Amino acid sequence: MYFVDSIDVPGLGNRGYLAGAAHSAVVVDPPRDIDRVITAAARRGVRVTHVVETHVHNDYVTGGLELARLTGAAYLVPAAARVGYERVPVADGDRTEIDDGLALRALATPGHTPHHTSYVLEEAGHAVAVFTGGSLLIGTVGRPDLVEPGLTGRLARAQYDSAHRLAAELPDETAVLPTHGFGSFCSATRAAGGATTTIGRERAVNEALVKDVDAFVADLLAGLDDVPAYYAHMGPVNAQGPAPVDLTPPRPADAEEIAARLAAGEWVVDLRHRVAFAEGHVAGSLNFEAEGQLATYLAWLLPWGKPVTLLAETPAQLAAAQRELVRVGIDRPAAAATGSPADWTREGGRPRSFPRGTFAELAAARPSAARPAARDGIVVLDVRRDSERDAGHIKGSLHIPLHLLRDRLAEIPDGTVWVHCAGGMRAAVAASLLDAAGRDVVAVDDSFAAAREAGLPLARVTPAEALTRAGEDAVLVDVREPDEWATGHAPGAVLAPLSSLTAGEPLPRTAQGRPVVAICRSGERSREAAALLTARGTDVVDVIGGMRAWAEAGLPVVAESCTTPGTPR
Numbered sequence: 001m002y003f004v005d006s007i008d009v010p011g012l013g014n015r016g017y018l019a020g021a022a023h024s025a026v027v028v029d030p031p032r033d034i035d036r037v038i039t040a041a042a043r044r045g046v047r048v049t050h051v052v053e054t055h056v057h058n059d060y061v062t063g064g065l066e067l068a069r070l071t072g073a074a075y076l077v078p079a080a081a082r083v084g085y086e087r088v089p090v091a092d093g094d095r096t097e098i099d100d101g102l103a104l105r106a107l108a109t110p111g112h113t114p115h116h117t118s119y120v121l122e123e124a125g126h127a128v129a130v131f132t133g134g135s136l137l138i139g140t141v142g143r144p145d146l147v148e149p150g151l152t153g154r155l156a157r158a159q160y161d162s163a164h165r166l167a168a169e170l171p172d173e174t175a176v177l178p179t180h181g182f183g184s185f186c187s188a189t190r191a192a193g194g195a196t197t198t199i200g201r202e203r204a205v206n207e208a209l210v211k212d213v214d215a216f217v218a219d220l221l222a223g224l225d226d227v228p229a230y231y232a233h234m235g236p237v238n239a240q241g242p243a244p245v246d247l248t249p250p251r252p253a254d255a256e257e258i259a260a261r262l263a264a265g266e267w268v269v270d271l272r273h274r275v276a277f278a279e280g281h282v283a284g285s286l287n288f289e290a291e292g293q294l295a296t297y298l299a300w301l302l303p304w305g306k307p308v309t310l311l312a313e314t315p316a317q318l319a320a321a322q323r324e325l326v327r328v329g330i331d332r333p334a335a336a337a338t339g340s341p342a343d344w345t346r347e348g349g350r351p352r353s354f355p356r357g358t359f360a361e362l363a364a365a366r367p368s369a370a371r372p373a374a375r376d377g378i379v380v381l382d383v384r385r386d387s388e389r390d391a392g393h394i395k396g397s398l399h400i401p402l403h404l405l406r407d408r409l410a411e412i413p414d415g416t417v418w419v420h421c422a423g424g425m426r427a428a429v430a431a432s433l434l435d436a437a438g439r440d441v442v443a444v445d446d447s448f449a450a451a452r453e454a455g456l457p458l459a460r461v462t463p464a465e466a467l468t469r470a471g472e473d474a475v476l477v478d479v480r481e482p483d484e485w486a487t488g489h490a491p492g493a494v495l496a497p498l499s500s501l502t503a504g505e506p507l508p509r510t511a512q513g514r515p516v517v518a519i520c521r522s523g524e525r526s527r528e529a530a531a532l533l534t535a536r537g538t539d540v541v542d543v544i545g546g547m548r549a550w551a552e553a554g555l556p557v558v559a560e561s562c563t564t565p566g567t568p569r
Contacts, residue, residue: 002102002123004177005040007031011295011324012060013183017131018044019121021099026050027067028119028131029179032245032327034063034070050096052076052104054133054179055116056083058146058231059186060327061242078106080115085241090117109135109166111159112142112186114151118166120174129175130199136163137181138197141208143188145224146231156217163208172200185231185296189223225387226403230299230328237329245326247319253309253335255346258282261309266334267302270311271321274428278443280341280351285311287432290321292425299328300403301429307334311344354435358446362418363454377415383430384421384448390527392448392544395457402426409437420444420451459530459541463550466490466517466543474515477507479529480547484521488557490550498525501532518542519550 007016009031017028018040025046030037041048048071051064055078065085068075076096079089092108105120112134121129134142141163144155166176176197180186189207203209208216253261262268262284270277271290281287288298290312302308310333312318318336325333337344341351357365366378380397382389389399400408402421417434421427424445431443452458461469467490470476476493478485485495494508498520506512516538518526526542533540543550551557 002099002121002128003044004121004129004175005044006177007037007040008182009060009327010182011293012327013181013185013187014060014179015177015182016179017177018048019098019129019131020044020046021102023047024049024099026052026096026098026104027064027073028052028177029054029057029133030063030067032061032063032066032242033247033323034067034245037063037067038070047071048073050074050076050098050104052090052096052119052131053078053081054118054131054135055113056081056235056238057179058113058235059180059184059228060234061329062238063242063245065241066244078115078117081113081239083239083241092117107166107169109133109162111135111144111155111162112180113147114155114158116142116162118162120170127170127174129177130166130170132166132176132178134178134180134186135159136166136176136202136206136208137178137187138176138195139202139205139207140181140187140189141206141220142178142180142186143224144220146186146227146235152221153217156220157213159220160208160213160216163202163206167199167203167209170199172198172203174199176202183293185225185228188220223387225385226401228296228300229403230304233304233329243331246332247322247326249315249318250310250322250333250336253337255344255349257335258309258311258337258344259346259349261307261334266307266309268309268311269298270432271317272311272313274424274443274445275356276313277428277432278354278356280353281432282311282341282344283349283352284436285344285432286436287428289425289428290317290324294321295324295328295330297402297426297429298325299330301406302330309334310336312336312338313340314338352435354431354440355442356445357418357442359420359444359448359451359454359456362420362442362444362451363456365418366456379413379415379417381412381417381419381430382421383419383426388422390460390523392452392458392460394451395459395541402430405430405433409433409439412439416440416442418442418444420446420448422448460523460527460544461517461541463543463545463553463555466519466541466550467555469515469517469541474517475511476517476519477511477529478547479518479520479525486559488551488559489547490519491556491558493519496529498529501529507533507538516540520546522546522548 004019016030051068075087077087094106096104107118109118119131145152268285270285277287382397382399383402419430431441434441478493479498518529520526523546530542
C-alpha cells in the first residue's frame with residue numbers, strides 16, 4: 001500500500017508531499033526547512049530516494065537541492081527549467097520507479113510557468129494521485145503572470161489546456177494534490193471547497209474546466225491581484241541553487257543595540273500579538289505577528305536585503321519566526337532579543353502605545369448629521385488589497401494597500417488615522433508603520449463585516465440594499481448602453497450610459513440633486529461611474545455584482561426601450 005503525507009506550510013499557503021510505500025519515498029516540492037521532511041520520512045521508516053520539483057518556485061525558497069544532497073536522492077527538475085546545478089532533467093511521459101509497484105509519471109502542464117510539470121502517482125499502473133504543483137488547484141489554477149509580463153496571456157491559455165489535459169487523462173477518483181492554493185498568492189483566485197479534492201470534483205467545479213477558453217482567460221487575467229515584491233527574488237534564488245539553512249539562534253541584542261539599529265534606519269520587528277504591541281512597544285519598532293502571515297508580509301514590505309532585528313516574547317516564538325523567514329530568503333536576522341518592551345527599551349526611555357478600536361467606535365467618532373459634535377480631523381485608511389476594496393469600502397476612506405504604505409505615508413492627510421483591513425492583522429502592521437512615523441493612529445481590530453453593522457456609509461451596496469434605497473430617497477441609475485438596458489433593467493431605474501457621463505453629459509433630470517445608486521451589468525462600469533459622479537459632488541454608491549447579482553437575488557427585472565417616459569434626459 002502507498003501513502004501520501006502532507007508537509008504543510010500554512011504561513012505561505014503551500015504544501016509539500018512525502019509519498020511512498022514500504023521502503024522508499026519521493027518528496028514533491030519540499031519547503032526549505034527540510035528537517036521536517038526528514039523527520040516525516042523517519043516516522044514512516046522509509047528512505048527518500050527521489051526529490052522532485054513541479055517548477056522553479058516564485059513564492060518560496062525550495063529545500064529540494066539540499067534535501068537531495070543530504071539524502072543522496074535523485075533530484076528531478078523539469079528539463080526546460082534553466083537552473084545552475086546538476087539535476088535529473090524530466091520530460092513529458094518520463095516514468096520513475098519509487099518502490100515496488102509504485103511509480104511517478106511526468107505530465108507536462110505549462111501555464112503557471114512555461115516548464116511546469118505535474119507528476120502522476122501510479123500504483124500497479126493505475127493513477128491514484130497527481131501532484132499538480134501550481135497547475136490545477138482546488139477550484140482554481142495557479143496564476144500565469146509570475147514569469148514575464150509578455151508571456152502572461154499565452155501562459156493563461158496554456159493553463160487552461162493543462163487543466164483539460166489532466167481532466168481528460170486521469171480517472172475521476174484521482175486525488176489532486178497541489179502545492180499552492182491554501183492561501184498562497186501563487187493562486188489565481190482564492191481556492192474554495194475544502195482541503196482535498198479529486199479530478200472528478202474539479203471537472204464539475206473548477207473554473208478552468210467549466211468555462212470556455214476565452215471566458216476563462218478573460219476572467220483569470222481580470223482577477224489577478226498584486227504580486228508580493230519578494231517574489232522577484234525567489235525564482236533567481238531557486239534557479240541558482242539555495243544555500244543550506246542555518247536555524248541556530250541569532251546573536252542577542254540589548255536595549256542599547258536595539259536603539260542603535262533603529263537610529264541607523266534598520267528594521268526592528270516585534271513578533272508579539274497586536275494587542276500586546278499596541279499596549280506597549282519600543283518606539284520605532286514594527287509589528288508583524290508571529291502567528292499571522294509573518295513571512296509573506298514581512299518579506300513583502302521589508303526592503304530586500306535590509307538588516308532585521310527580531311523581538312519575541314519567548315525563545316520558542318523567535319525560533320518559529322526564524323523558520324518561517326528562511327522559507328522566503330530572510331536567512332539570518334541581524335540580532336534578536338526575547339522578553340518584553342521593558343527589556344528592550346534603554347534606560348530613561350518609555351515604551352510607546354496607541355489605541356485600538358472597532359468599527360462601531362469609528363462610527364461614533366466620525367462627524368455626521370446625527371453626531372455633529374463628533375471629533376473632526378479623522379482619516380479612515382483602508383489597507384486591504386484592490387480586490388477586497390472592490391467588494392465594498394467605507395465612503396470617503398483613503399485606500400493605500402499595506403504593501404504600498406511604506407512608500408506612500410506622505411499621502412495621508414493630517415489628523416488621527418483610523419486604519420483598518422479585513423480582520424485586524426494587517427491594520428496592526430500599518431498602525432505600527434504610522435506610529436513609527438510619528439502619526440496619531442487608531443488600529444481598527446475588527447472584522448470588516450462589522451462596518452456595515454455599525455452604520456458606516458459604504459460606497460458599494462448589495463442588490464437588496466439598492467432596492468431599499470431606491471424605495472426611499474435614492475434614484476437607481478443604470479449606466480449600461482441602451483441596447484443592454486432594453487434586454488432588462490430594474491423597475492424605476494433611469495438610463496445614463498457611462499459613455500455619456502464620461503463625455504460630460506449630466507445625469508437625467510429626475511436623478512439630479514438626489515442620492516444615486518449606480519448599476520451596470522457586472523459592477524465594473526458602475527464603479528467607474530460612481531467615481532466620476534463623486535468627483536462631481538453627487539452622493540453616490542454602486543451595486544456589487546450589478547444586474548447579474550440583481551437577477552441572481554430574484555429581484556424584479558423589466559424590459560422596455562430607453563425612449564419611454566421612465567428615462568427622461
